[in-house]
Amino acid sequence: MTDRTNSIGIIGAGAFGTALGCVLADRNAPVTLYGRDPGLMAEMAARRTNPRLPSVTLPDGLVPSADDSTIHTHGTVLFAVPSAAQAETATRLAPHLASAAAIVMCAKGLDRETGHTITDALADRLPGHVISVLSGPGFAADIASGLPTAMTLAASGQTDADRIAATLSRKAFRLYASDDMTGVQLGGALKNVLAIAAGIVIGAGLGESARAALIARGLAELTRFVVANGGRPETAAGLSGLGDLVLTATSAQSRNYRFGLAVGGGQSPSELSGEGQPLVEGANAAVTAAKAAAALHVPMPVTEAVAAVVTGKEDVATVVDRLLSRPLRSETA
Structure with a gap:
């Protein structure tokens, strides 16, 4: 045998x-x-x-x-x-x-x-x-x-x-x-969404400071979503959350980041995700996660913005203006 x-x-x-x-x-x-x-x-x-x-x-x-x-x-x-x-x-x-x-x-x-x-x-x-x-x-x-x-x-x-x-x-x-299978998987899915957002920031010429803020605030909403689904916050801060987010939100090796970079530069999300184009897992994850977050009453403004852009409901300028117009709040609230 x-x-x-x-x-x-x-x-x-x-x-x-x-x-x-x-x-x-x-x-x-x-x-x-x-x-x-x-x-x-x-x-x-x-x-x-x-x-x-x-x-x-x-x-x-x-x-x-x-x-x-x-x-x-x-x-x-x-x-x-x-x-x-x-x-x-x-x-x-x-x-x-x-x-x-x-x-x-x-x-x-x-x-x-x-x-x-x-x-x-x-x-x-x-x-x-x-x-x-x-x-x-x-x-x-x-x-x-x-x-x-x-x-x-x-x-x-x-x-x-x-x-x-x-x-x-x-x-x-x-x-x-x-x-923590839940936390590990949600971190892996949402970091792709946030990598698209980071690419959009750089592609739209918003600067490195804006990308750093996006990564930090993105990690905060990733953590909220993980906890709301029964995962642990320390998982979100580990390799499968923060570690993967830093990698994919800062490197052109990431398909999701390159997709966001192109969208931020003015290319159409529908053309970039059409037949024959590289698979971008974060585009689908954004839509799915935004819907799930709404059902759980978990605020995820960056994920919602990415979902709106990749589905063609809103353009980059509109979602950026909305994010910048959000009320100021405590960082840890």
């Missing part, structure tokens, strides 16, 4: 899934990277590169494959597909997973149908499996290149979080365990 204990499979051969495969793969413990395009996976296997990460050579221990019939051989399975595809992926693979396989959700967003965290949707489709989430400040190119990266691995129980974090941690890829 095959020993599945240390075997890792990654679903999703995009940049992030490939980066995780690069850092986790070892000659003595190969990692299988599953993609749905047979031609692309064959090319990756032959050329040892992924067009999404052209400067990175795939390690020998990373095995690209389009045949997910071997998914049952893995004790740990990482779902590295976009947030909108997580539920469908779980439904499709549920009958083929090993009964004791641990599932690691590696997307940052909210379930668009329910507004809930993505792991809630996975739990409904994968009963009996330990489900966890990987989130925090980590760009694919940095991870794949072996640059030092620290992220959060959260599960509903600390023991499971500790175990899975230990399984996936490497010398330069350090995972800190948490049992």
Whole structure:
């Protein structure tokens, strides 16, 4: 019988899934990277590169494959597909997973149908499996290149979080365990929204001081939303909240920041998010989170402003004027 204990499979051969495969793969413990395009996976296997990460050579221990019939051989399975595809992926693979396989959700967003965290949707489709989430400040190119990266691995129980974090941690890829799945996921989803806002600020020429204020006030509303949903404020101040926010709100490597930069510079959100354009998770998350915040009576002015801009309801000048016209208040209120 095959020993599945240390075997890792990654679903999703995009940049992030490939980066995780690069850092986790070892000659003595190969990692299988599953993609749905047979031609692309064959090319990756032959050329040892992924067009999404052209400067990175795939390690020998990373095995690209389009045949997910071997998914049952893995004790740990990482779902590295976009947030909108997580539920469908779980439904499709549920009958083929090993009964004791641990599932690691590696997307940052909210379930668009329910507004809930993505792991809630996975739990409904994968009963009996330990489900966890990987989130925090980590760009694919940095991870794949072996640059030092620290992220959060959260599960509903600390023991499971500790175990899975230990399984996936490497010398330069350090995972800190948490049992606050709600806080970790909401931080990951909302930092994308705030990265769009930060990009808009710079693209519109509002300056670095305005961006710093945006990051600070954005973190305040992110924390309010986390707490209102049962998460912990210290999680919002950790790697999956503040850490990820600082990274994505200040770097052009972030798709969400680049999207905001272009919108702030005058480009149309609908054109930038159309067919063939890079996926911008924060645009959908803004709309979902704004709706959820209103239902909970949680003030989230920056998130509401981003939602208004990305849906075309208001332009950048209008939302900036509204934000600057808000009444002054205590910073900690």
